[in-house]
Structure formats: structure tokens, C-alpha cells
Amino acid sequence: MHKALAQRLQQQTDAGLWREHRLRASAQDKKVTYGGKALLNFNNNDYLGLSNHPEVKQAFMQAAQVYGVGSGSANTLSGYTQAHEDLVNALAAWLQRDKVLLFSSGYIANLAILTTLMQPQDVIFADKLNHASLNDGMRFSGAKFKRFAHNNMQRLANDLSKYPEENKWIVTEGVFSMEGDAADLPQLANLAQQHQAQLIVDDVHGLGVLGATGAGSLEVHGLSQKDVPILMGGFGKSFGTQGAFVAGSKVFIDALMQFARPYLFTTAMAPALAAATTQSIAIIREDNKRREHLQNIIHYFREQAGNLGLQLLPSSTAIQPIVYNSIEEVQRISEALYNNGILVSCIRYPTVPKDSPRLRISLNANHDYKDIDILLTTLEKISHEQTACATEDSC
Numbered sequence: 001m002h003k004a005l006a007q008r009l010q011q012q013t014d015a016g017l018w019r020e021h022r023l024r025a026s027a028q029d030k031k032v033t034y035g036g037k038a039l040l041n042f043n044n045n046d047y048l049g050l051s052n053h054p055e056v057k058q059a060f061m062q063a064a065q066v067y068g069v070g071s072g073s074a075n076t077l078s079g080y081t082q083a084h085e086d087l088v089n090a091l092a093a094w095l096q097r098d099k100v101l102l103f104s105s106g107y108i109a110n111l112a113i114l115t116t117l118m119q120p121q122d123v124i125f126a127d128k129l130n131h132a133s134l135n136d137g138m139r140f141s142g143a144k145f146k147r148f149a150h151n152n153m154q155r156l157a158n159d160l161s162k163y164p165e166e167n168k169w170i171v172t173e174g175v176f177s178m179e180g181d182a183a184d185l186p187q188l189a190n191l192a193q194q195h196q197a198q199l200i201v202d203d204v205h206g207l208g209v210l211g212a213t214g215a216g217s218l219e220v221h222g223l224s225q226k227d228v229p230i231l232m233g234g235f236g237k238s239f240g241t242q243g244a245f246v247a248g249s250k251v252f253i254d255a256l257m258q259f260a261r262p263y264l265f266t267t268a269m270a271p272a273l274a275a276a277t278t279q280s281i282a283i284i285r286e287d288n289k290r291r292e293h294l295q296n297i298i299h300y301f302r303e304q305a306g307n308l309g310l311q312l313l314p315s316s317t318a319i320q321p322i323v324y325n326s327i328e329e330v331q332r333i334s335e336a337l338y339n340n341g342i343l344v345s346c347i348r349y350p351t352v353p354k355d356s357p358r359l360r361i362s363l364n365a366n367h368d369y370k371d372i373d374i375l376l377t378t379l380e381k382i383s384h385e386q387t388a389c390a391t392e393d394s395c
């Protein structure tokens with residue numbers, strides 16, 4: 001047993017897939033500190049820069065004074081507080097959903113949806129690039145599943161038509177976490193309606209940053225609860241906090257609350273996190289300037305990167321990946337960026353397919369144009385150095 005694990009660990013190292021903890025010594029912000037070194041940060045999901053926002057921190061501290069730090073129990077025992085209920089009400093009003101349930105993480109929320117609502121005789125249709133939590137939930141559900149090629153609506157339509165009698169569920173992300181591109185939600189909603197399937201959208205990366213009030217991918221397309229019966233979102237990205245929610249009809253949410261083991265058998269999210277998240281929502285709804293600035297920064301980044309001939313994926317969101325040929329190449333570039341004072345992480349299998357390791361550049365509302373210039377000129381300098389190394393054998 002021990003020997004088998006040791007072998008697997010060695011294979012992990014040999015394949016360049018070993019993961020490390022790097023110890024951050026500062027708040028998650030545009031500048032971060034590691035081992036006394038200050039770095040320009042393009043490495044987090046805090047797209048609106050709220051994680052270190054004074055009002056969000058203030059809300060957290062005030063609630064901790066009232067409720068203490070840990071929730072101390074499960075949601076349906078004594079873990080749930082007025083701070084949780086305030087957050088639920090704020091979400092339901094903003095997103096125009098009948099009911100909302102909170103979870104301690106997005107991973108857990110997705111497991112809850114898929115393992116509770118799906119029955120073994122149901123069929124799940126899922127985008128091939130969906131997040132691991134959706135894939136795991138799908139497998140644990142015991143239901144039949146078909147994965148369609150990324151955003152391929154024709155393929156999905158064909159697959160759906162093969163199961164006329166079954167209960168069907170379509171599962172997608174709103175904005176794909178490692179690509180930054182968007183699902184074709186209007187078309188998915190049409191197909192769901194045509195084939196009497198239920199559409200589930202994980203909009204962890206769209207909420208906060210997309211839509212006139214930041215209500216995400218569904219707001220962009222004006223999709224209602226009828227079009228998308230189950231909406232899942234997480235607070236660890238644009239909200240700058242932690243935890244997650246599922247929103248939908250009374251029946252779906254009641255079923256999750258009564259039957260979802262990942263809801264019932266875990267400690268409730270900390271009340272202070274709930275209060276901080278409610279404050280984040282107020283900022284997201286009122287402060288359109290953050291979203292606008294982020295859009296301007298994204299546009300500028302893509303324009304300048306294009307001028308330098310960098311091959312970007314078709315993403316108009318804060319997630320701007322650059323795909324490389326090998327893990328070694330991405331690691332070399334990520335390390336060289338680090339040595340030049342810039343933090344961008346290297347994303348490898350199993351987070352992305354084996355043949356497309358990448359730098360995942362993550363932009364946020366606290367970045368300015370100068371930060372983008374620094375990132376791109378450094379990337380260009382490093383790429384030239386690496387090409388010179390490879391051709392002249394002089395490094």
C-alpha cells in the first residue's frame with residue numbers, strides 16, 4: 001500500500017505535476033508578498049478586488065464580534081444565524097430567484113446539486129470542460145452521463161434527441177474557469193426547453209463581473225429562473241470571500257435542504273463570512289465602476305498582447321490563458337516571471353487536459369494600464385530570452 005503510493009508520488013514528480021504550497025505573507029491584492037518579495041499579482045480569482053476591501057473587512061469583523069468566528073454547528077442544528085439569512089435574502093432579491101441555500105464551498109454545492117437532484121435513471125449532459133466539482137458530482141450521482149465537446153451545441157442537440165423518455169439535465173459553467181470563454185446560454189436554454197431538460201449553470205466566474213448589476217451570465221442574456229432552473233455561484237471569486245449558494249424554485253431548494261448530504265453533514269459557513277459577502281453584494285450592485293474598469297483593462301490587455309503576437313484564447317473575461325506546448329515551458333516562463341516580480345501560475349493536468357498546459361493570467365479591477373504594460377513587456381522579454389537560450393545554447 002505504502003509502496004504503491006510512493007510510486008504514484010514519484011510518477012507525479014517525474015511528470016512535472018508535483019504541487020507545492022507557497023506561503024503568501026500579505027492580503028490577496030494586486031501586490032502580494034512571498035518570502036519578503038513583493039510581486040505584481042495576476043494569480044487570483046478576486047476579479048473585483050474585494051477580498052481586501054475596507055468595507056468588506058469591516059463587515060466581517062463586526063459580525064465576528066457578534067457571532068464569534070466559527071459557526072460551531074451544521075446549518076440545520078445551531079450553525080445558522082441572522083447573518084446567513086440576510087445573505088440569502090440579498091441573493092434572492094438581486095438574482096430574482098424564489099429560494100437560495102448557502103454552502104460552505106462551491107465544490108460542496110456542486111456535489112449537493114448533482115448527488116441529490118439526479119436519480120440513477122436520469123441522464124446528465126455536460127460540457128467536456130466543466131469544473132472538476134461538476135464532473136465529480138456527476139460521477140457520484142450514479143446517473144447516466146454524456147459529455148459533449150466544449151460549447152458544441154449541435155453535438156448536444158444530437159445527444160439529447162437520443163433520450164426522448166428520460167429525465168434530462170444539462171450542466172454547464174457560465175464562464176469557463178480555465179478558458180475564460182462563455183457558454184452559449186440562450187441556445188442551451190432553447191435546447192433545454194425543446195427537449196424538456198433542466199438547465200444547471202455554475203456561474204462562479206460570471207457573477208459579480210458580468211451583467212448590468214453584476215448578476216452574471218444570466219443577467220447578460222436576460223434569462224429567468226424558468227430558463228435556468230438551477231443557478232449555482234461561489235463567493236471565493238468576485239465576492240472576495242468564501243462559500244457558495246444554489247438558487248432556484250422552492251421545490252429544488254427544499255429538496256437540497258432536506259436531502260443533500262453535503263449540506264446536512266458539514267459545519268455551516270462562518271457567520272462573519274456571510275456578513276462580509278452581503279457587504280460585497282452591496283458593493284457589486286452599486287459600484288459599476290469596478291466592472292467597467294475591469295472591462296477596459298481586459299480590452300487593453302488583449303489589444304496589447306495581440307500586438308506582441310501572443311496567442312490568446314477567445315476570452316472576453318478576466319481569465320486570459322496562454323496555452324503552451326509543454327509543462328516544462330510553462331513552468332520555465334512562470335518561474336522567470338516570478339524572478340521578475342510577477343505572479344502568474346502555471347496550470348497543469350488534471351486541472352486542464354494533458355496537452356494544453358497554460359499560464360492563467362487573471363486580471364482584476366485593482367490593476368491599472370501600467371500593470372498590464374509591465375506584465376506584457378516582461379513576458380515578451382522572457383520569451384525572447386528563452387528562444388535565444390534554445391537556439392544559441394548559451395544559458
Ligand SMILES: Cc1ncc(COP(=O)(O)O)c(C=O)c1O
Binds near residue numbers: 110173202235236
Ligand atoms: C467553475 C467552478 N465551480 C466550482 C468551483 C469550486 O468553488 P470553491 O472554490 O468555492 O469550492 C470552482 C473553483 O474553485 C470553479 O472554478
